[in-house]
Amino acid sequence: MKDQVSAAGSIPRRSRRQRKRSNLTAFSEPPGSSHYRRNGPCSTSSSKGVPNTGPIFSHQILVNGGQNVNPVETKVDLPNGYPPHNLRSWQEARMRKAEEADLSDTVLPDPASLPGLDSASLRLRKLLNNLKRGSEIPTDALRHNLEYAISVMEMNILKNTGSDVTASDDEMPTNLSPVPPEIKSWLVQTFSNSKIGTHSKKGKDRRSLRSVVHVVRASLFVDRMIRKSPSDRNNDIPPQVQMHLKNLDKWTFDIFELEEISNGNSLKYVFYQLLVKFELMKKFKISVSTLLAYCDKLQRGYNKHNNRYHNPIHAADVAQTLNILLMKSGFVNWFSDLEIFSMIMAAIIHDVEHTGTTNNFHINTRSPLAQLYNDKSVLENHHISTAFRMLNEGEGCDILRNFSSEDYQECRALMVEMVLATDMNQHFGQIKRMNQALKKPENLEKSKAMCLMIHTADINHPTKPWPLHYKWTERLVVEFFEQGDKERELQLQLSPLCDRNSTMVAQSQISFIDYVIKPTFNVLFDLFTKVNGREMRDVIVSMNQQNKEETQNSSGSTANDVLKRRFCDVTSVSSTFENAEQVMGILNENKDTCFLCMDHNLKQWTKKNEIEIANMFLGDDAFTEAAAIVPDPLPAAIYDPPPQNGTNKGNENLPKSNTTTKRTLDSPKKSGPS
Ligand SMILES: Nc1ncnc2c1ncn2[C@@H]1O[C@@H]2COP(=O)(O)O[C@H]2[C@H]1O
Ligand SMILES: [Zn+2]
Numbered sequence: 001m002k003d004q005v006s007a008a009g010s011i012p013r014r015s016r017r018q019r020k021r022s023n024l025t026a027f028s029e030p031p032g033s034s035h036y037r038r039n040g041p042c043s044t045s046s047s048k049g050v051p052n053t054g055p056i057f058s059h060q061i062l063v064n065g066g067q068n069v070n071p072v073e074t075k076v077d078l079p080n081g082y083p084p085h086n087l088r089s090w091q092e093a094r095m096r097k098a099e100e101a102d103l104s105d106t107v108l109p110d111p112a113s114l115p116g117l118d119s120a121s122l123r124l125r126k127l128l129n130n131l132k133r134g135s136e137i138p139t140d141a142l143r144h145n146l147e148y149a150i151s152v153m154e155m156n157i158l159k160n161t162g163s164d165v166t167a168s169d170d171e172m173p174t175n176l177s178p179v180p181p182e183i184k185s186w187l188v189q190t191f192s193n194s195k196i197g198t199h200s201k202k203g204k205d206r207r208s209l210r211s212v213v214h215v216v217r218a219s220l221f222v223d224r225m226i227r228k229s230p231s232d233r234n235n236d237i238p239p240q241v242q243m244h245l246k247n248l249d250k251w252t253f254d255i256f257e258l259e260e261i262s263n264g265n266s267l268k269y270v271f272y273q274l275l276v277k278f279e280l281m282k283k284f285k286i287s288v289s290t291l292l293a294y295c296d297k298l299q300r301g302y303n304k305h306n307n308r309y310h311n312p313i314h315a316a317d318v319a320q321t322l323n324i325l326l327m328k329s330g331f332v333n334w335f336s337d338l339e340i341f342s343m344i345m346a347a348i349i350h351d352v353e354h355t356g357t358t359n360n361f362h363i364n365t366r367s368p369l370a371q372l373y374n375d376k377s378v379l380e381n382h383h384i385s386t387a388f389r390m391l392n393e394g395e396g397c398d399i400l401r402n403f404s405s406e407d408y409q410e411c412r413a414l415m416v417e418m419v420l421a422t423d424m425n426q427h428f429g430q431i432k433r434m435n436q437a438l439k440k441p442e443n444l445e446k447s448k449a450m451c452l453m454i455h456t457a458d459i460n461h462p463t464k465p466w467p468l469h470y471k472w473t474e475r476l477v478v479e480f481f482e483q484g485d486k487e488r489e490l491q492l493q494l495s496p497l498c499d500r501n502s503t504m505v506a507q508s509q510i511s512f513i514d515y516v517i518k519p520t521f522n523v524l525f526d527l528f529t530k531v532n533g534r535e536m537r538d539v540i541v542s543m544n545q546q547n548k549e550e551t552q553n554s555s556g557s558t559a560n561d562v563l564k565r566r567f568c569d570v571t572s573v574s575s576t577f578e579n580a581e582q583v584m585g586i587l588n589e590n591k592d593t594c595f596l597c598m599d600h601n602l603k604q605w606t607k608k609n610e611i612e613i614a615n616m617f618l619g620d621d622a623f624t625e626a627a628a629i630v631p632d633p634l635p636a637a638i639y640d641p642p643p644q645n646g647t648n649k650g651n652e653n654l655p656k657s658n659t660t661t662k663r664t665l666d667s668p669k670k671s672g673p674s
Contacts, residue, residue: 186496310354
């Protein structure tokens with residue numbers, strides 16, 4: 001019973017009487033309903049473009065799956081009503097058709113497509129007929145056709161088992177069958193760049209950057225990871241804020257509380273604190289007044305549309321999470337100061353002037369921004385462009401003013417790359433490519449690791465303690481529903497998850513965690529583990545050497561060249577990873593906390609999902625009712641992780657930074673909804 005309901009995904013609200021009269025199956029979407037029309041065959045398929053049931057000789061399949069397909073071979077002549085009553089006559093027709101197959105033909109349909117399946121079966125039939133007749137079959141043709149048939153079968157095995165290995169560049173996971181249609185279409189529309197009914201471009205925009213990494217400076221290693229925040233010596237920060245900022249390196253850091261006690265200035269304090277902590281103000285000669293002026297602009301930009309979710313608190317949260325990822329992975333040692341600065345900047349500015357609506361909304365409403373950016377990563381282009389415009393607007397807010405032109409170019413190129421990679425339609429591709437790169441460490445590109453860290457920080461809240469995650473989700477849902485209201489007003493089709501009358505919030509969160517969050521954090525922790533591990537060490541050292549030699553011979557000043565040089569710029573190289581064990585201890589501790597929270601959150605959503613389903617029949621507002629459930633207590637280990645390898649001990653005894661600040665940060669302006 002539950003399955004039938006959840007398979008419906010999005011359920012129009014009905015009156016109590018209507019609900020009583022209808023049975024559950026009435027909610028399932030028939031072919032031809034809005035889901036099908038909107039999403040094409042993907043939304044109901046167990047694998048890409050291949051529906052589970054029903055006639056499959058549609059034009060769509062041929063267009064979608066049959067690139068370079070000979071039109072004769074694309075016709076799949078299943079008889080009406082197949083199977084079983086006229087199976088024999090159909091097979092006889094196949095026999096005749098098989099005779100027409102040319103075994104020497106080398107241009108064959110995509111083995112993953114239906115025409116491929118058709119062609120392989122005809123070829124096998126023809127081979128068998130020839131064998132039966134004793135006709136000679138050239139060895140080449142025999143081998144070639146058998147190989148083709150095998151590859152067709154293997155592609156079908158992969159499809160049917162939902163394995164994430166495909167011949168195309170499409171990044172969607174293939175095992176979405178348990179996901180309700182509306183949520184499936186949301187996942188497809190939002191997190192992959194595969195447009196329904198079209199092929200994603202292959203090999204598009206692949207940077208030819210050599211992968212690589214700095215070698216760790218061992219003496220700095222753990223020191224940098226557990227460097228104490230200087231807030232306790234900063235008299236210009238209100239004491240309450242200072243106290244709170246002491247927890248900046250904790251997974252359980254409460255950004256909403258900071259927002260409250262800082263009078264709406266969480267973005268400013270987090271930004272400032274991170275720059276001070278990593279000694280970047282000093283390094284890049286950024287004055288406090290310039291930083292404050294820029295922060296004010298950013299905060300105003302974030303508050304322009306009064307968004308419940310995409311506001312300065314979200315930016316502060318992403319920057320704080322990035323800080324944990326840097327600190328707890330040892331990557332803080334792997335990146336140069338400029339790279340760390342670029343990452344913090346990217347996190348801070350990544351959603352500035354967000355309109356509270358999605359890219360698809362911009363595209364569908366043909367908004368000025370969509371026209372300006374030609375429907376490509378509309379918002380992300382706007383964020384990055386706005387952040388640089390604000391820097392250049394004068395009024396003493398250009399924090400990059402004292403950068404050398406090389407540093408400026410490098411920082412800008414990195415920021416652009418990272419912010420564009422927060423476009424969620426890059427998500428599945430990004431995860432897939434990182435997984436592939438991790439199998440071949442020499443292909444690992446440092447900037448891709450940075451992009452993944454920012455992207456992960458951007459979607460971090462399902463891995464935070466329930467009260468935080470729940471607040472974030474509530475805010476996001478409010479924003480989505482407001483978009484839905486606008487769409488209704490404009491008589492547009494409502495985007496997935498945007499219909500306040502039917503969206504199943506808990507179910508969407510379960511799918512989001514299962515299909516988006518878990519794979520993301522898994523690949524991120526894999527990256528951390530691999531780079532810190534012995535396996536990568538040799539690759540890092542040898543590539544570093546190679547890069548060094550290349551640098552000496554290189555010249556040129558394009559942004560790409562600058563990026564290239566960036567990887568080679570290692571002066572003090574030590575290949576000793578003597579603190580590796582300690583680093584891994586810290587890393588694993590945080591990974592445990594992250595997954596503990598995620599599992600706990602999943603459990604809470606599962607409970608709420610049951611209520612949501614019940615509410616569809618009782619007629620109450622699902623989200624509010626579900627919200628009333630008392631959550632399970634958080635596992636104690638989330639707040640008090642058991643020490644591993646004595647890693648936590650060092651926190652108390654670290655050398656203090658000398659950095660001080662002259663200006664007050666405490667401007668009482670309220671800068672965002674909370
Ligand atoms: N809990 C969630 N459920 C659904 N979508 C989410 C959730 N958290 C983040 N997102 C989406 O992920 C996106 C990441 O980039 P943005 O911050 O621009 O906008 C975010 C939301 O659209
Ligand atoms: Zn964001």
